[in-house]
Amino acid sequence: MFTTAIRRMSFLPRLVDEGRTHIQLRELPRSALLTDLRRLCIRNQLLGVTDVAIDYHRFLPTGRAYLTLAHTDNLHKNLQALDKASVGSLPIRAVSAPPPRFSHGRLYKTETQRKVFAGNGPHGGILSRMKHVVVWGLPGKISGEAVENYLRDFRLDNMDGKSAAVKVELPTNTFSLYSRYLVRPTSTAEAHRLVRQLHMSYYEPEQWGKRYQLRARVVY
Structure with missing residues (x-):
């Protein structure tokens, strides 16, 4: 038995x-x-x-x-x-x-109707591999337009009226002095170039000193 x-x-x-x-x-x-x-x-x-x-x-x-x-x-x-x-x-x-949850880059809307990415799950829920970069450590209230302007020396994909910088959603009922953005360069090579130059640098140090240290990673 x-x-x-x-x-x-x-x-x-x-x-x-x-x-x-x-x-x-x-x-x-x-x-x-x-x-x-x-x-x-x-x-x-x-x-x-x-x-x-x-x-x-x-x-x-x-x-x-x-x-x-x-x-x-x-x-x-x-x-x-x-x-x-x-x-x-x-x-x-x-x-x-079991099969993992995969949102296929679904966009969520906040109470103010701003479009934001959650960035959860396999591949972060995006379809275009190695052509996105997540940047965090930015000022909490910075806009997508300001992020694009700050990255104007890089080739960003803002064709067809799509924003090249989209805010990453904060978990519910949380607050942060910093913000996180998903940035879409025009190519994989440009994504890696952006990370090399941006990672561990400081956002507008002439104005803010070392208050905002940036991190950047390619999303795979």
């Missing part, structure tokens, strides 16, 4: 995982890039991976990522291959997962 119980318990993970085609990677370094995760897939000889997506909260990495598989038959083989896997010499965890 005891042997039968153990045998039944061994089937439980497969019953829970049945039909799943996603693997969630956990305990990733916050600095991990898509290239690191793709190397992980190649190094561990994963099968049928069709998409690799970093998970974000307000466009900042959560330390998690999702692998999408072509077929559920690949799930358990890949989970076994990822046992004791590491990224950047740090051990990670891999578990089966």
Whole structure:
């Protein structure tokens, strides 16, 4: 009877995982890039991976990522291959997962009807990979137009009447002296150039000194 119980318990993970085609990677370094995760897939000889997506909260990495598989038959083989896997010499965890929420860049509206991005979920909920940059540390009340003007030395995509700088939504009932914006350069190369020049610089130091130190990251 005891042997039968153990045998039944061994089937439980497969019953829970049945039909799943996603693997969630956990305990990733916050600095991990898509290239690191793709190397992980190649190094561990994963099968049928069709998409690799970093998970974000307000466009900042959560330390998690999702692998999408072509077929559920690949799930358990890949989970076994990822046992004791590491990224950047740090051990990670891999578990089966239901399909993650993906908002496809949905725009939300605040009470003042300003359009803002939430920036949550795989790829931060945006479709155009590596062509967006999140910039934070800006003055709390700065407008999108002022952000675009501040970044006028960079090539931003504001074609078709679309704003090239969109405010990132604050969680409900929270307040901050700083603001966060999603900026859309015209190319991946321009996105990386913007990050190199903007990250750890100061916003208008002639006026504000070192009050507003900026951070910038490409959204993958």
